[in-house]
Structure formats: structure tokens, C-alpha cells
Amino acid sequence: MLPDILQTSETTLLMLFEQRMNDAVFAEVMAAANKIDALALPGIIATVPSYASIQLVFDPLQQAGGELITRLKTLVASSSAQSASPTEHRTIEIPVCYDAEFGWDLASLAAERGLSCSELVERHCGRLYQVYAIGFLPGFAYLGSVDPLISGARKAEPRRRVAKGSVGIANQQTAVYPAESPGGWQIIGRCPLTLVDYSRLRPSPFAVGDQVQFVPIDRSQFGRLLDQPL
Amino acid sequence: MSLTILTAGGQSLIQDYGRHGHQAEGITTGGPMDEHAFLWANRLLNNSFNAAQIEIALGPFRARFNQATTIAICGAAYPSRLNGQAIRLWQSHRVAAGSELTMDRSEQGIYCYLAVAGGFDCRQTLGSATTVMRESLGGLTAHGNKLAAADCVPYRTAEAPGQRQVPERFIPAYKNPVTLRFVTNHSRTGLSRLEQHPLISNDYRVTERMSRMAYCLTGKAVPTKADGILSQGVTCGTIQIPPDGQPIVLMKDHQTMGGYPIAGCVARLDLPKLAQATPGTLVRFSPVSVSLAAAELAQQLRFFGISLRRKV
Numbered sequence: 001m002l003p004d005i006l007q008t009s010e011t012t013l014l015m016l017f018e019q020r021m022n023d024a025v026f027a028e029v030m031a032a033a034n035k036i037d038a039l040a041l042p043g044i045i046a047t048v049p050s051y052a053s054i055q056l057v058f059d060p061l062q063q064a065g066g067e068l069i070t071r072l073k074t075l076v077a078s079s080s081a082q083s084a085s086p087t088e089h090r091t092i093e094i095p096v097c098y099d100a101e102f103g104w105d106l107a108s109l110a111a112e113r114g115l116s117c118s119e120l121v122e123r124h125c126g127r128l129y130q131v132y133a134i135g136f137l138p139g140f141a142y143l144g145s146v147d148p149l150i151s152g153a154r155k156a157e158p159r160r161r162v163a164k165g166s167v168g169i170a171n172q173q174t175a176v177y178p179a180e181s182p183g184g185w186q187i188i189g190r191c192p193l194t195l196v197d198y199s200r201l202r203p204s205p206f207a208v209g210d211q212v213q214f215v216p217i218d219r220s221q222f223g224r225l226l227d228q229p230l
Numbered sequence: 231m232s233l234t235i236l237t238a239g240g241q242s243l244i245q246d247y248g249r250h251g252h253q254a255e256g257i258t259t260g261g262p263m264d265e266h267a268f269l270w271a272n273r274l275l276n277n278s279f280n281a282a283q284i285e286i287a288l289g290p291f292r293a294r295f296n297q298a299t300t301i302a303i304c305g306a307a308y309p310s311r312l313n314g315q316a317i318r319l320w321q322s323h324r325v326a327a328g329s330e331l332t333m334d335r336s337e338q339g340i341y342c343y344l345a346v347a348g349g350f351d352c353r354q355t356l357g358s359a360t361t362v363m364r365e366s367l368g369g370l371t372a373h374g375n376k377l378a379a380a381d382c383v384p385y386r387t388a389e390a391p392g393q394r395q396v397p398e399r400f401i402p403a404y405k406n407p408v409t410l411r412f413v414t415n416h417s418r419t420g421l422s423r424l425e426q427h428p429l430i431s432n433d434y435r436v437t438e439r440m441s442r443m444a445y446c447l448t449g450k451a452v453p454t455k456a457d458g459i460l461s462q463g464v465t466c467g468t469i470q471i472p473p474d475g476q477p478i479v480l481m482k483d484h485q486t487m488g489g490y491p492i493a494g495c496v497a498r499l500d501l502p503k504l505a506q507a508t509p510g511t512l513v514r515f516s517p518v519s520v521s522l523a524a525a526e527l528a529q530q531l532r533f534f535g536i537s538l539r540r541k542v
Contacts, residue, residue: 004417004418006415006417007413007520007524008413008415008417008465008468008492008494008495009413009465009467009468009495009498009520009523010413010497010498010520010523010524010526010527010528011465011498011527012463012465012495014417014462014463016417016418016419016462019418019419019459019460020460021460045250045251045538046250046251046252046253046254047254048253048254048463048486048487049254050460050461050462050463050487051460051461051462052460052462053419053460053462053463054463055253055462055463055464055465057250057253057463057465059537059538060524060527060528060531061528061531061532061536061537064524065520065521065524066521133461133487134254134255134256134486134487135256135461135463135485135486135487136256136485136486136487137256137364137365137485138252138255138256138257138365138367139255139256140256142461142487179366181364198355198356198367199355202255203252203255203257203356204255204256204257207254207255208254
């Protein structure tokens with residue numbers, strides 16, 4: 001299904017795919033994003049993909065919105081047989097300590113789901129997650145999808161402070177808070193590493209399309225890894 | 231060469247034109263809330279459009295210029311004095327070494343911009359010195375701190391530009407009510423024309439919940455098909471409609487992703503009017519074609535010599 005493409009402001013275009021969170025739609029998003037990146041059009045300031053959309057930020061002195069839309073419609077409709085090789089995507093391992101000291105909501109979420117804490121942890125670590133979107137904070141990656149048996153709604157009252165590195169669940173998503181921040185997700189553990197580094201060319205360790213694997217570690221490993229770079 | 235802050239006021243922040251190109255990593259652009267005032271201040275001094283300034287919100291603000299320079303102050307009408315003498319805004323002024331600047335709270339408007347010839351010389355991160363507090367980025371410390379008393383802000387040597395002032399017709403009066411033109415969004419994650427109707431036929435008011443991230447407005451509830459949408463990229467000026475139907479306009483420090491239905495996007499040239507609107511100000515939304523808005527923005531970009539290049 002071809003996406004709608006509209007100009008949403010003087011400097012932005014929005015490509016809207018079928019509004020569902022699933023592998024098939026996301027694959028279309030990634031294919032389109034790869035084609036756009038391969039074009040390397042002048043005047044494209046940023047390409048921001050997410051679950052079912054791509055936002056393009058452009059310089060109106062270098063590109064006209066209407067012409068850009070026409071160009072993109074042709075591009076997306078074109079067969080992918082000749083498309084450039086897709087951008088490299090990686091699998092990133094994130095160590096997490098699920099001790100009660102860090103997993104503030106682990107016990108209550110497990111009880112609510114009729115599981116033991118260790119079962120919940122096993123189910124959290126037991127699958128590979130897709131990076132669907134990055135936003136809310138620099139390097140905050142929305143990961144999906146969580147095993148339905150361990151999903152939990154956002155907390156009715158968000159916390160004013162969620163510790164840096166906290167790992168949370170909200171419905172079908174999981175994520176790591178890269179910095180201390182207010183937050184409403186169910187917090188089940190903490191990653192000791194420093195994920196975002198502004199001195200890097202790409203400060204965020206995650207890009208949309210990457211995959212994430214959580215790896216459980218104990219308290220003393222947590223201590224040794226604390227504040228180390230990813 | 232440096233300026234010493236004597237009284238920092240409520241929120242004084244180093245701002246340049248913004249940190250562009252990193253939205254895909256969740257890093258917002260930031261930048262001046264009142265772009266119009268910011269750009270004129272740099273133009274008066276023959277600075278690059280991107281030269282860093284001090285954005286002052288909630289005075290009073292006092293500072294000492296340790297070396298001679300030329301300055302310009304543009305924005306909300308903060309009564310300003312140089313060594314006790316009243317000085318006009320929207321105009322450049324030669325400043326002798328040791329001079330003291332005092333800016334009192336403004337009766338009207340919120341944001342004011344202090345620029346120096348050559349710009350303030352602050353470390354850049356990801357190509358910009360702009361301060362985004364919640365991202366711990368930018369500013370004097372490069373870690374997102376606002377300015378404080380005793381801070382020393384360096385500035386460069388620069389050729390003294392001649393005395394210049396902004397033509398009267400370009401100096402805004404920050405009015406009430408404010409009309410915000412906006413590019414409508416009738417996409418599948420936007421509003422239908424029926425849903426949009428209350429937004430364009432009622433007055434809204436700016437509430438106390440206003441910040442560099444977003445301004446929350448109140449008025450007749452705008453209906454939406456769903457409470458939320460799959461998060462998608464948003465830009466400054468985006469008008470979001472949360473479940474309670476009370477519009478939110480995203481500003482310069484907005485989060486890069488939004489999960490609420492989108493009514494549209496305020497015209498970039500109209501955002502300064504909202505930025506300068508104090509709580510209680512009446513706001514009217516008026517649809518505008520994207521081509522007209524784009525033509526106006528292009529004209530402004532050319533006038534101020536603004537050029538954005540893609541980061542890696």
C-alpha cells in the first residue's frame with residue numbers, strides 16, 4: 001500500500017503508511033527510508049522514521065515541497081529490485097540488572113500478571129526487540145513488541161524522576177531511559193551503561209531499524225559497568 | 231573579551247539559530263522562541279544569522295561588558311539602561327569597556343534578545359551552542375545550564391558596525407488577541423474538517439502552562455477520532471489535540487515525536503506572536519495555504535541570509 005505524502009509545514013513533509021504497529025508496515029517504512037537516504041537529496045535536513053510514518057525536514061531554499069512530494073511518490077512506487085543496499089542495522093545488547101533496588105515496579109507488575117519476578121525477567125530478555133522510533137529524549141528508543149504476558153499499562157501517576165538507565169514497559173513497548181527524567185512507564189530494571197554520548201558523530205546508540213537484546217546481569221556486574229559507555 | 235552576569239533573571243539562555251539535523255536521534259532543534267527579534271538583533275550588528283545571543287525571559291537582567299563592543303537588544307519591551315542612560319531597543323549601541331546594562335521586567339511580551347557584535351563565543355555541541363535544558367545540551371557549560379550571576383560569557387572581537395536601527399514597520403507590537411495562521415492537517419492522523427471546526431471558530435486562551443517546550447491553550451474542546459496516534463515526527467508550531475480537546479502548540483524545545491492527533495502547524499512567521507503571548511492572551515487560529523506560508527518563510531530566510539546544511 002502506497003503511503004500518503006503531505007506537506008505539514010513550510011519545512012516538513014509527512015509520509016503516512018497504514019497506521020498499524022506490525023512488521024509488515026514497519027518493513028515498508030524502512031524500505032522507503034532506505035530509498036530516501038540513498039537518494040541523498042540536497043536540502044534534506046533530517047529523515048525521521050517511526051512505526052508507520054516518515055517525517056522529512058527540508059530547507060525550503062533548496063527544495064520546493066510540491067516537487068519533493070512528486071519525487072518521493074515516484075521513488076516509493078518504484079520497484080525495489082534496483083534499490084541501494086539497505087542502511088546497516090545492528091543488534092545491540094543492553095545489560096540490565098533486574099534487582100528490586102532498580103526494578104521499582106517489577107514485583108507489582110509480576111503479581112498483576114500472575115507471574116514470578118524471574119518469569120517476567122525471562123520473558124523480557126527472551127526476545128529480540130525492534131527499534132520502532134526514537135524520541136521523547138535524545139536516544140530514547142521505543143522498542144517493540146513486548147510479550148503480551150508481561151505487558152503493563154502506563155502508571156496512572158507518572159513519577160517525577162525516573163533514574164537514568166531505567167528499563168520500562170508501557171503496553172506493547174519497552175525502552176531504556178537514557179537520562180533521568182519524569183516518566184510513567186513500569187520500571188523493571190536498570191542498565192548501568194551510559195548510552196548517549198554527545199561527542200560522538202551519532203550520539204544515540206540506537207537507530208530506527210536496529211534490534212535490541214536485553215541481557216540480565218547481577219548487582220556486582222552492575223557496579224563494575226556503572227557509567228561505562230555502551 | 232567577556233560579559234559578566236550580575237543579575238541573571240528567571241531564565242537567561244544562550245541561543246543560536248538552533249541545533250539542526252539530529253531529530254532522528256531524538257535531539258530537538260531548540261533555538262530562539264522569537265526568531266524575528268533574534269534575527270534582527272544579529273542583522274543590526276552584521277553578525278551571521280547564527281551568532282549566539284542571550285535570550286532573556288523574566289528579567290531583571292544586569293550585566294557588565296568588560297571590553298568595548300557594540301550591542302543590540304530586540305524583542306519584548308524591557309526598559310533598558312546603559313550606565314544609567316535609557317537606550318532604545320531594536321537599535322545598535324556602541325558600548326565602552328566596563329559599561330553596565332540593566333534590563334527591567336517588561337510590561338508586554340516575554341522574550342528579549344541581547345546580541346553583541348561577532349556573537350557570544352560558546353562551545354558548540356553537534357554544531358550549535360543553543361541551550362536545551364532538558365537535553366543537558368548547550369549554553370556556557372555545554373551541558374544545558376541557564377546563565378547565573380557571576381557567569382562570564384565570552385564574546386569575539388569584531389569590527390564595529392555603524393549605528394543601525396530596525397525600520398519601524400518591522401518592529402512588532404505584541405498584541406492581544408493574537409491570530410495564528412496554520413497549515414491544516416486533514417491526514418489520517420490529523421483532523422477532519424468537521425473536527426477542526428471548533429478550532430477555527432472559537433477564541434482560545436494561553437494558560438499558565440507555557441514553556442520553551444509547548445504552550446497549552448484552553449477553550450472549546452476540539453474533538454478527535456482517537457485519544458492517540460502512533461508516534462510520529464513533529465516540528466515546532468505543531469498543534470496537538472490531546473484527549474481533553476485543549477490544543478497544545480509545540481515550541482522550540484519540543485520533543486521530536488508526538489502521539490496526539492495533529493490539527494496542523496502554526497506558520498513559522500507567526501510563532502513569535504505566540505511566544506510573546508502571556509497567560510490569558512486570546513488566540514485565534516486561521517487556516518493558511520502551505521504555499522503562501524512557505525513563500526513567506528523563504529523570503530525571510532533569504533532576507534536574513536539563512537542557510538541550513540544537512541549534518542552527516
